[in-house]
Amino acid sequence: VLNEEGIKEKQENLRSPICCIMGHVDTGKTKLLDCIRGTNVQEGEAGGITQQIGATYFPAENIRERTKELKADAKIKVPGLLVIDTPGHESFTNLRSRGSNLCDLAILVVDIMHGLEPQTIESLNLLRMRNTEFIVALNKVDRLYGWKTSKNAPIRKAMKQQSIDVINEFNTRLTSVITQFKEQGLNTELYYKNREMGETFSIVPTSAISGEGIPDLLLLLVQWAQKTMVETLTYADKLQCTVLEVKVIEGHGTTIDVVLVNGALHEGDQIVVCGSKGPIVTTIRSLLTPHPLKELRVEGKYLHHIEVKAAQCIKITAQGLEHAVAGTSLHVIGPDEDVEEAKKTAMEDMESVMRRIDKSGEGVYVQASTLGSLEALLEFLKSPDVEIPVSGIGIGPVHKKDIMKAGAMLERKKEYATVLAFDVKVTAEARELADRMGVKILCADIIYHLFDRFNGYLKDIKEEKKKETACQVVFPCVLNILPNCVFNKKDPIILGVYVANGILKVGTPMCIIKEIENLRVFMDIGRVASIKKNNNTVDSATKDEMVAIKIIASNPGEQKMFGRHFGIDDELVSHFSSRSFDILRANYRDELSRDEWELALQLENMFKIQ
Ligand code: GDP
Numbered sequence: 001v002l003n004e005e006g007i008k009e010k011q012e013n014l015r016s017p018i019c020c021i022m023g024h025v026d027t028g029k030t031k032l033l034d035c036i037r038g039t040n041v042q043e044g045e046a047g048g049i050t051q052q053i054g055a056t057y058f059p060a061e062n063i064r065e066r067t068k069e070l071k072a073d074a075k076i077k078v079p080g081l082l083v084i085d086t087p088g089h090e091s092f093t094n095l096r097s098r099g100s101n102l103c104d105l106a107i108l109v110v111d112i113m114h115g116l117e118p119q120t121i122e123s124l125n126l127l128r129m130r131n132t133e134f135i136v137a138l139n140k141v142d143r144l145y146g147w148k149t150s151k152n153a154p155i156r157k158a159m160k161q162q163s164i165d166v167i168n169e170f171n172t173r174l175t176s177v178i179t180q181f182k183e184q185g186l187n188t189e190l191y192y193k194n195r196e197m198g199e200t201f202s203i204v205p206t207s208a209i210s211g212e213g214i215p216d217l218l219l220l221l222v223q224w225a226q227k228t229m230v231e232t233l234t235y236a237d238k239l240q241c242t243v244l245e246v247k248v249i250e251g252h253g254t255t256i257d258v259v260l261v262n263g264a265l266h267e268g269d270q271i272v273v274c275g276s277k278g279p280i281v282t283t284i285r286s287l288l289t290p291h292p293l294k295e296l297r298v299e300g301k302y303l304h305h306i307e308v309k310a311a312q313c314i315k316i317t318a319q320g321l322e323h324a325v326a327g328t329s330l331h332v333i334g335p336d337e338d339v340e341e342a343k344k345t346a347m348e349d350m351e352s353v354m355r356r357i358d359k360s361g362e363g364v365y366v367q368a369s370t371l372g373s374l375e376a377l378l379e380f381l382k383s384p385d386v387e388i389p390v391s392g393i394g395i396g397p398v399h400k401k402d403i404m405k406a407g408a409m410l411e412r413k414k415e416y417a418t419v420l421a422f423d424v425k426v427t428a429e430a431r432e433l434a435d436r437m438g439v440k441i442l443c444a445d446i447i448y449h450l451f452d453r454f455n456g457y458l459k460d461i462k463e464e465k466k467k468e469t470a471c472q473v474v475f476p477c478v479l480n481i482l483p484n485c486v487f488n489k490k491d492p493i494i495l496g497v498y499v500a501n502g503i504l505k506v507g508t509p510m511c512i513i514k515e516i517e518n519l520r521v522f523m524d525i526g527r528v529a530s531i532k533k534n535n536n537t538v539d540s541a542t543k544d545e546m547v548a549i550k551i552i553a554s555n556p557g558e559q560k561m562f563g564r565h566f567g568i569d570d571e572l573v574s575h576f577s578s579r580s581f582d583i584l585r586a587n588y589r590d591e592l593s594r595d596e597w598e599l600a601l602q603l604e605n606m607f608k609i610q
Helices: 004-011 029-037 060-066 118-129 155-160 164-183 214-228 339-354 371-382 400-407 428-437 447-469 578-591 594-609
Strands: 018-023 050-052 055-059 080-084 105-111 133-139 188-190 201-205 240-249 253-262 264-266 270-273 280-283 286-290 302-305 307-309 312-317 330-332 364-368 390-395 418-422 440-444 477-488 493-505 509-516 519-533 536-538 540-542 546-552 571-574
Touching (some): 018 029, 029 055, 055 060, 060 080, 105 214, 118 447, 133 164, 164 188, 201 214, 253 264, 280 339, 307 312, 339 371, 364 400, 371 447, 400 418, 428 440, 440 447, 477 546, 493 571, 493 594, 578 594
Parallel strands (some): 018 105, 364 390, 418 440
Antiparallel strands (some): 264 307, 270 280, 270 330, 286 312, 519 536
């Protein structure tokens, strides 16, 4: 534990905290980033903001400038703030480096008009799983009816201008959000009322359109980080670096975009990166960042650096990076370091994920953009209310070879011959092959959408099977013949019946059970051709209903007659074969009530003994 002196000393030597933005779609993640960045007003460049590869860097002066109304001048100790710039791609926010979180903290965006949404909860669970601290941005406050805009103002100042109605609506919605968080087992509170930071998560009301609350959000992020994460944020020589993305860039070949969390990288460093075909040992040819005046995603002119110090996002060019795996750690081989040892370390991340594949060898094939997102997805698929087994994994775009691997399930379990593609592209050849082989590809960039799609697919398969087997399935029922309701004795037999048990359906083969010399004998009567209830034609009838049925002999030569082959005291029961029972169990089990299923088991047993 550090004493005051120790903390002070360390605070002199901090790196920038790394922050990511998460939340449900359309809550305003992109807009919030734009607003923090100030892209619309061009003040970005002036304030020294630099756009990096996949991130934006806010230097301390810029944060000071923007938070001056909060009188926080002396309180900012970190050199800046690095915000990972990929909202919507939760795959990036689950990135890790050396087993710990890559992001030091997160902003969880919630739309004040909508409260917690499915993906908010998904993000929340990810953050909790990773033990990542976060701040809730309660966004879109300007949408409260009657809101008076005060551009870029601290939130308390902005609130002072609002009418009592706006404040009331705000309070109601805030309380509701706090309650919803509570339902998720989490204490939250407005940040300026929060006396137990750490135990209780802070909420900062914001507008990404007019900028209210943005100063508060920036200051809180920085202050909280430097207060509670001194150890993690202390600049170290030991390298901590994670591969964000593997990309082919014209003129540079395959490059890797990395987040340098701690330490420094130099041109000419010998590095090891985890590759899908084994460890990659190579030398850094160049360290690149976008030209300051260029828009982030414009690829072209890059600035070259001889040395880069944490925290930064950079592009590395080097030879042999084709099979690098996004989401894994990058290692620099020091002068006294053993290359073989470094190679082993480099592959550890990948191996720990490989161990999560289902041992039975039966399951779906999962493909994700980074190791981190793959881990998150595997974690989700394993959770108790999901439980989808996984037989194989891949990282990066879906290629033909992945389809081949998924296709191995076609023989064993058709529904598992499926690729769950999470936030990755599918090559045209892969799609074509999948179509030809009958492998299903399900794509999504939100985990729970993938889950919904897979469930939808399972349902479709089930429906298909039902259709195929519809003419062979037999539902269990026991019928009593009603007195004075024999309308036709034969050809066809028409009777009034009482459904004593089970479910009566059109198409069911009916039989009579007779005991002859202690031997049970079944006599087939025919199939139910139609059912009428109160003179209306129906498809089925359930227990305790009284209906009229028409029975037609299954084979023309085997016609039976009421009064001769059977009588008023005989019970009619559905005739099960073991095949029809199997179909019932496989495809219709969940449609039957408990009693109906009990009856099915009873009847099946009876016919089996015969
Ligand atoms: P994302 O999907 O979370 O990245 O959401 P976007 O940033 O794309 O925003 C979704 C929509 O909400 C866009 O039409 C934005 O203009 C709008 N929006 C975002 N933030 C705010 C806000 O604070 N106030 C209002 N009124 N609209 C917002």
